[in-house]
Amino acid sequence: MKNESNVNSYSKVFPIVLKRGEGDIVTDDQGKYFVDFFSGAGTLNYGHNHPAMKSAIHSFLDSNAIVHCLDMDSEVKAEFLERFEKVILTPRGLNYKVQFSGPTGTNAVEAAVKLARIVTKRKKIVAFTHSFHGMSATSLALSGSLEENQKVNPPQDVVFFPFENFFGAEIDTIAILSKMIATKGSGLELPAAVILETVQAEGGVNVASEGWLCKLREFTQLHGILLIVDDIQVGCGRTGSFFSFERAQIIPDMVLLSKSISGFGLPLSLVLIKPELDVWKSGEHNGTFRSNNLSLCTATVALDFWADHQLEEKIKRDAENIREHLEHLLEWSPYVVAVRGIGMIWGIELVDGKVAKRVADLLFKEGMLIERCGNNDQVIKILCPLTITEENLNMGLKLLQHAILNLVPDAVTSV
Numbered sequence: 001m002k003n004e005s006n007v008n009s010y011s012k013v014f015p016i017v018l019k020r021g022e023g024d025i026v027t028d029d030q031g032k033y034f035v036d037f038f039s040g041a042g043t044l045n046y047g048h049n050h051p052a053m054k055s056a057i058h059s060f061l062d063s064n065a066i067v068h069c070l071d072m073d074s075e076v077k078a079e080f081l082e083r084f085e086k087v088i089l090t091p092r093g094l095n096y097k098v099q100f101s102g103p104t105g106t107n108a109v110e111a112a113v114k115l116a117r118i119v120t121k122r123k124k125i126v127a128f129t130h131s132f133h134g135m136s137a138t139s140l141a142l143s144g145s146l147e148e149n150q151k152v153n154p155p156q157d158v159v160f161f162p163f164e165n166f167f168g169a170e171i172d173t174i175a176i177l178s179k180m181i182a183t184k185g186s187g188l189e190l191p192a193a194v195i196l197e198t199v200q201a202e203g204g205v206n207v208a209s210e211g212w213l214c215k216l217r218e219f220t221q222l223h224g225i226l227l228i229v230d231d232i233q234v235g236c237g238r239t240g241s242f243f244s245f246e247r248a249q250i251i252p253d254m255v256l257l258s259k260s261i262s263g264f265g266l267p268l269s270l271v272l273i274k275p276e277l278d279v280w281k282s283g284e285h286n287g288t289f290r291s292n293n294l295s296l297c298t299a300t301v302a303l304d305f306w307a308d309h310q311l312e313e314k315i316k317r318d319a320e321n322i323r324e325h326l327e328h329l330l331e332w333s334p335y336v337v338a339v340r341g342i343g344m345i346w347g348i349e350l351v352d353g354k355v356a357k358r359v360a361d362l363l364f365k366e367g368m369l370i371e372r373c374g375n376n377d378q379v380i381k382i383l384c385p386l387t388i389t390e391e392n393l394n395m396g397l398k399l400l401q402h403a404i405l406n407l408v409p410d411a412v413t414s415v
């Protein structure tokens with residue numbers, strides 16, 4: 001848009017002016033419909049303008065409830081915390097204190113790393129190849145997936161280690177990390193924390209196995225290294241359970257939530273901290289927009305999705321449907337190298353970034369919002385709302401199949 005900085009990126013990928021959003025469909029100012037297989041990069045797990053959340057906002061504002069009060073107590077904050085404990089933490093046997101960091105995901109990362117360093121009095125943080133944790137200084141340093149020129153601030157006290165399957169299935173990457181830590185003279189000092197995404201979303205939809213996650217938890221526990229799970233993109237139900245690590249039955253020391261925690265696309269971020277690690281001095285990590293009350297209003301309503309198992313059951317059915325469609329693609333198209341995913345995050349790895357761009361562009365023309373990821377942008381990432389209707393999911397999957405199966409060699413090489 002006129003006068004907007006060149007730094008803007010998504011409007012270059014999707015050159016439309018958005019006007020309306022309803023569930024899994026968005027409309028542009030020309031009245032064209034798009035099925036949303038993007039969900040605001042994982043922010044709209046419950047779709048656009050969810051009616052119950054919208055009406056909660058109306059009531060909240062009509063009652064002149066306090067919208068901004070820094071981190072002072074408010075009724076809606078009390079309600080959210082109580083409901084979060086009741087619906088999310090207690091049924092899972094989890095005991096965490098809740099820190100409201102600044103409203104972006106990257107601020108939750110900053111807070112967690114800062115706290116890990118304070119608690120352990122150590123500096124080094126282990127991050128993984130192909131990771132993405134955000135765009136502020138510490139998060140940039142922890143993001144293996146970014147190009148060097150994006151890292152304006154040089155990595156500080158960050159050590160990268162291979163994620164699962166980095167060297168192929170045969171090499172046990174946790175064994176490498178363990179050996180490095182256990183061996184005097186390896187040059188790797190004991191880190192304060194390990195930070196990871198259990199499913200690397202920006203990194204190409206790399207799903208860590210349950211066994212690998214358990215080994216990582218065992219290893220970190222053995223050495224007194226804190227385990228931070230960045231569930232900013234794949235938490236809030238994306239992988240099929242509220243937290244992405246539930247399937248491995250591990251308990252991280254800290255968990256980061258943002259994106260879909262407000263449920264409505266409003267900014268909110270949480271750092272969940274084991275109580276014994278909550279050594280913050282009052283105000284040691286602060287910010288103007290913590291515990292935003294409007295976000296907490298919709299976040300409280302969004303928790304209703306987790307009060308029973310209906311959504312989880314729906315995700316299981318939809319995931320199976322997606323998997324079947326993608327496996328056919330792998331079988332039928334020479335351009336598809338791999339398909340992988342879990343729950344409602346799936347990646348279709350194509351032969352290269354150019355082919356993936358062609359597919360994404362074609363899908364956009366056909367009426368779908370979908371994004372690419374991976375180290376060469378070669379992976380098409382399926383990230384539709386968890387609440388997508390069966391009809392729209394099938395329509396989107398058919399569009400995807402059509403776009404990939406109709407790739408013709410000439411068109412592909414001439415991109």
Ligand SMILES: Cc1ncc(COP(=O)(O)O)c(C=O)c1O
Nearest residue numbers: 104105106132133134230232233
């Ligand atoms: C896994 C992960 N961590 C952190 C972030 C950063 O969140 P934000 O863009 O809100 O700062 C993102 C954003 O995409 C993310 O996917």
